[in-house]
Every structure is written in structure tokens, then in C-alpha cells.
Amino acid sequence: MNEQEFDYLNVIPLVDVMLVLLTIVLTTSTFIATGSIQVNLPKAENSEMAASVQSRTIVVDKDGQLWLDEQQLSLDDLSAALSATERDTPLLLRADKELALQGFVAVYERIKVLGFTSLSLQTEQL
DSSP: OOOOOOSSOOOHHHHHHHHHHHHHHHHHHHHHHHOSSOOOOOEETTOOOOOOSSOEEEEEOTTOOEEETTEEEOHHHHHHHHHTSOTTSOEEEEEOTTSOHHHHHHHHHHHHHTTOSOEEEOOEEO
């Protein structure tokens, strides 16, 4: 029997495997990026993605409970927790759309009193 050498390398299986791996990475990164504390974000027509440069995340759920970087605390503890943070650190505020306006204003006012210069509100795009 006479064996022939391959004149080419079939790369289709390699491409298939790479596409599956890419799908897995994109799916898991979406779950990581959304965070583990579930809130229904308000919708905005012109939403922008916040820059991810060492920002701190504040989450307020519909009952008014606060989390700072996934650590639950009260409104008074928020001031103490943020006091050691530099004032030019970007803060990302994720507030539930069903949160009473007064709850949002209380958190917003506390952040502004502390003197932070960069505060972003996360929304979902329509």
C-alpha cells in the first residue's frame, strides 16, 4: 500500500474549537461584568459603558439596601467606607429602577458631600 503525504492542513476543526472557546469566554465574561447583586437597571436611550479603571461600585436595590463592592452596609457606613478612597476615584452607582427617588437622592447626596468628582449611573440601553 502506498501512503500519500498531506499537501495541506485542514484548519476547519481548529476554527470550530476556537469559536466554541470564544463563545464560552464571552458568555462567562457577561455574567462577571453584570455583578452578582441583581437589580433592575433603569433604561436610557444613550447609555455609555463606564470606563473600568479601578472604579468602586455602589449598588442600591429596590428596598434601599446598599452594597459597596459587594459588601453590604448602611448609609452611615458608606461615608466611613469611602473616606479612605481618593476623591478622583470613579464611582459607579447601580440603582434599581423601582427604588424610591428619596433613597437614590440620599446616596447621591452622601457621595457628593464626601467630595467625589466622578460619579456614573449605570443604565441599560433601550
